[in-house]
Amino acid sequence: MIKKVRSHINRDEGLLFERSSPGKRAYQLPELDVPLVDAAAALGKENVREQIEHFPEVSEVEAIRHFTRLSTHNYAIDLGLYPLGSCTMKYNPRINEQVARTEGLAWAHPYQPEPLAQGCxxxxxxxESALLEITGMDAVTLQPSAGAHGEWTGIMLVRALLTSRGNPRKRILVPDSAHGTNPATAAMAGYGVEGIASNERGMIDLAALERAANDEIAALMVTNPSTLGIFEENIVKATEIMHSRGGMVYMDxxxxxxxxxxxxxxxxxxxVMHLNLHKTFSTPHGGGGPGAGPVAVKKIFExxxxxxxxxxxxxALAFDYDRPQSIGKVRAYYGNFxxxxxxxxxxMAHGGPGLRNATLDAILNANYIRKQLQPYFDMPYTSPSMHECVFSDDRQAKLGVRTGDIAKRLIDYGFHPYTVSFPLIVHGALMIEPTETESKDELDLFVDALISIAKEVETDPEMVRKAPxxxxxxRVDEVTAARKPVLRWVAADER
Amino acid sequence: MRYLPKSDSERRQMLDTIGAASLEDLVSHLPPETMLHRPLAIAPGKSEYDIVDHFRAAGNRNASAYSSFLGAGVYAHYRPVLVDVVVSRGEFLTSYTPYQAEIAQGTLTTIFEFQTMICQLTGMDVANASMYDGSTAVPEAAMMALRITGRNRVLISRAVHPEYRAVLECYARNQQMPVEEFSYDSGTGASDLDDLEKKLNSDTAAVIVQNPNFFGNLENIKAAGEMAHKQGALLVVVFTEAVSLGLLEPPREADIVCGELQSFAISPSFGGPYAGIIAAREKYLRQMPGRLVGQTKDSNGNRAFCLTLSTREQHIRREKATSNICTNQALIALMATVFMTVYGKEGLRELAMQNLAKSHYLSSKLKPKFTGPFFNEFVVATGKRTPAEVNDALLARNIIGGLDLNRFYPELAGHVLLCATEMTRRKDMDVLAEVLSA
Incomplete structure (x- = not known):
């Protein structure tokens, strides 16, 4: 039974361009306190455009209604559990939004004199200090803009260190359970990629690592806990093997x-490792960014x-650019300040003890879900779960219902789907990460929903397949979108 | 703790369900040698009041109540109220990348509108959902040109933002992508196209220029495009001042346009987060990095939008992807979308006209170093005094002066880059001119 949602009036909304009419305005500029300049005379006639063809013209009222109506077509953490595995969709405290808008910080120009930028x-x-304490590393750069950018920065650091030792080496070892950014990052940093299989318990296979870690391997990229939500019990041994061969260990x-x-x-x-501040440290995903991906390193990389x-x-604090061995600049200025x-x-809100409590609650929530769903869904890797748990759709697939269908049906129950079909080493994966910021009530509703769907798969698989x-x-036709791409609105007179 | 929505009795019930004795039990399987056996040395949790106070104090230690003539890639433009109203809606702020299209039409529709408006502004056919920022969009555009042309050499004007060039150099190092610079004309301030022509050859994949360039001067995009195309190279046009697109002829001769949208209601925020873009000719679509939103239909035949062409991306293509980018700057791109909506067709032009008027009022009281046309920035010499001395004199009058160009262009020691926007007041410009001429 669906307990969390019921239907309500929901407004349609067209595109801005379809509301547009010449002369409508949502702005008024202040009166100019200097003489107007003839653009053609100042810039050259050939440099001045006649108009911005088909750019929208709407009123302020229409503008706010447009975006407000569209917003109601989104699911969001503010509406409930968002159990995307490995995405850590936790509550985004609103105080963070307010302090980021503190005038002296929000209006700080990156080139304002350092004595006038001490607050920043x-x-x-x-x-930096807090992240070093949390990671146990020796130095950190806050500059990378997102996780993938951090990965690339980190692998560039590995390359720089190994090059300084005489040989950058050729390949990066990437476990078969890794996120797709890992191999893409290795390639962008000029390395080849070599896969390494997990063992039957979903952990790094030490024997395979022993065989693979030769003097052409620059680094092993690991995710710990792995994308199965399992803590790598052999992590210390794995790092020892890599170090004994002169290789490095990167942690996603x-x-x-x-x-x-x-x-x-x-x-x-x-x-070397990166952090995703937009996951672990609660900064909002905003529908796909901005994030921040600081990279923390051991002293030898500094x-x-x-x-x-x-x-x-x-x-006083100041910026130091005199760093002759630096890899250079990974982006302009100093990061996503x-x-x-x-x-x-x-x-600051959690404090040291609070951060640990948050971690334990995240693990509690994942195990609470796992325990109650295990009778209904197959779980190929049963090592203890940390903050997320991964099931397979094997049982449901026999009835013709796949993980993607179950995910879509979950929407009808008022929840955002879990991560679908990832990690790749689990056939038809359902990857569930509740985070610590979910109440017991919300978790109970979620567990009820998935159990109810598991039963629906047995009684009415066709209905589940057509959800939501x-x-x-x-259900949106993604195949046609890719086959005949329409990537912008085109005016009638342009068609 | 206020972000942890459970009572201890609820935790107890949950532990009983799991069959665990305590919370500690849940991590007791970790190898003992990996465990942290002490509390983190971070002060205990603080109240909202303390946190607001902490950051207010930090803000106060920065410059406050100063007027500023800094631009150089980061511009002070007015932020319409609607922008924060929209991006503060939890439905936009706290949603994930819109992979589940049925419950993400809000985000998807606004990205589709964003892509459309970026095409309208730049004169390109396709635009992606955003890049990290303008500086990282440059190497992504260059790598795109390499894939398209099958060549590997990149030529970039020295009048492109120096930090953008540094980022390109960092990315290029491991991409077998030699980067060479061509100079600017010391008279006009525009790129030296004779030098470009000399350096162009059949290995050149991309020619990169910025318009308006770092000095604020306009480039001859048409001539640069003809030169590049004659040698089979692509023209990449970069912009850092998006407001200029309200007035300037779009770079129609470009193959790829990339740039920074900070000017569109994005706070300077000490350098980020901003939003970059990449736009291009349709024929290069398959080589674009980053996310794209496309139009389609749902099973009831209603118009709908979804992420598309993901076979270019890392989660499908892994090491063969066009880029490793995934999280980009969606919420910041939404800020820019609201900004473009508020100003609209007439407003963006009027805004650009005001910028032009302000900078030209200021320049009329000074003597710009370069003779070429400029938009809202220009270079001036500080005369007998150093830029540092002039800027100190200005600080005493609560004004932050221009950027000392010696930092990036040793040959321009004794010069500053000044910027005036619609926010710059006439009386401050008068003071600046007075101090500079003293």
Missing amino acids: LEVLQSL GANMNALVGVTRPGDFGID PFLPVPRLKRIGE GVLVRALAYI HLTRTS
């Missing part, structure tokens, strides 16, 4: 929400970190 530099310094920090305050990558042998680095001169402010606010049934938009 202190924010950077405080966040996507699943750091399972570790904060409990264990530290720096203490179990990791050399000379290679991107410029600038923070340094103290007496009481506004996201960094939000993450620091989150860390209650959404304003029914």
